[in-house]
Amino acid sequence: MLVWAADLLRDEGDKLILEGKRDLSRIAADYALIHAPKDNDATSVHKARARLGRLDYIEGDLKSARRNLLSSSFGVPKNYYTNLWLGYYYQLSGANVRAWARYFQAFMVTNDSRQRILAITPLCRLNNDPAFREGFTTQDAIELFEGRLPGEYHPIERYTREKDKFPGHARLVEMFINSASYSSSGAQLAGQGLSEYFGRANVICVEYHIGEKTLLADGRSNQRMKFYEANGYSAVLDGTNAFTGIDEFSGPDEIKMKTGNGEPSVGVARVRIFPALREDSIEAQPRQDPKWSIEGTPRRDGASISGTLEIKGPILPTSARLHVLLCESAIMAFEGNSLMFHRNVVRAVLSPSGGQALGSDKANRGFEIKADTVKISAARTSALAEQAAKRPWPAPTYIDRRTVQLVAFVQDMETKEILAVRRFTPVTGKKEN
Known part of the structure; x- marks a missing residue:
């Protein structure tokens, strides 16, 4: 029976990580990466890279994690897990602004309530961190929304009224x-x-x-x-x-x-x-x-x-x-x-x-x-x-x-x-x- 690479990662790779069997999970991810060209899902190779990057930062290899996760991001920029795990990687690396942006991207690409909560929780914690907020203002957050915020397209001056019209x-x-x-x-x-x-x-x-x-x-x-x-x-x-x-x-x-x-x-x-x-x-x-x-x-x-x-x-x-x-x-x-x-x-x-x-x-x-x-x-x-x-x-x-x-x-x-x-x-x- 043919086991597609994407199915293997979803059903077995993540399960092994949760069980603490990271060695077996890496074998599953490597297997998926090797056989991804045979998969009907053209994004399998990028999803495999994301899983490998996740394993890398869990094991402390941040250099390899960056390479795998960014490679995945170029292939599937709107993938929920790629953005979420990049957020974790950036936060572990001390790049909290980049982490904030990735958590936000993960939140925006899914409508699943559970997934949204997983993405918004670390973002909200950063929002309440005084050390982080000292250099990250509300205006910075607004700009990172990049047009997703209603009302930010048009300056207030668009509605400037003559004084005699508004006594x-x-x-x-x-x-x-x-x-x-x-x-x-x-x-x-x-x-x-x-x-x-x-x-x-x-x-x-x-x-x-x-x-x-x-x-x-x-x-x-x-x-x-x-x-x-x-x-x-x-x-x-x-x-x-x-x-x-x-x-x-x-x-x-x-x-x-x-x-x-x-x-x-x-x-x-x-x-x-x-x-x-x-x-x-x-x-x-x-x-x-x-x-x-x-x-x-x-x-x-x-x-x-x-x-x-x-x-x-x-x-x-x-x-x-x-x-x-x-x-x-x-x-x-x-x-x-x-x-x-x-x-x-x-x-x-x-x-x-x-x-x-x-x-x-x-x-x-x-x-x-x-x-x-x-x-x-x-x-x-x-x-x-x-x-x-x-x-x-x-x-x-x-x-x-x-x-x-x-x-x-x-x-x-x-x-x-x-x-x-x-x-x-x-x-x-x-x-x-």
């Missing part, structure tokens, strides 16, 4: 996202689209992650969601216009819109959250120049972020509160068998629960910023320890200080109206005396 001040869009659910992807893309369309200074969009199954969830995000009586498919504009998605199992794929007076009306389909916000609210109801402004220059010195924010303008309502959020402009996370960049994710709430009370006296309207991204990362790791133990891949707990931004807004807690909002990018270095 008023910045608008705040709060997105409530359950990233473990596919139904939230539309809301995420809507938020990214709004920021690109109007410009990041005009529409400030933040993502609160909620839900028991997502590793990006935070208890303070759930509090904010309950404040608006929202759910996992929601977008709240300026605190008063809430576009809320119906539960995915309850009926048609629609959203409800609650206006400021609380009267619900059936809105557009969930996929039209973006045009609904853009056409019906932001463009149709431009806000006038704000009475209040938020001033300050937060600074970043290493992992430490400090500074003072001050609210300027007339006397504030007694129910006004200042909220300060620490956000990351981009986070890569593996949820629901998918790898996705999440934008402007709330990583920590720096203000007290319910917001910082603002005195009616103009001289008593400041907020002292004191934050440390390393401590926030450690707190997230501790909070997610029990949940993360149930999964082979780690949660994205590392915070890239180079992508940190602060979003500050003043809200009337009775009417829920946003009175002022501003995004701050911390300036690098200590303040000069």
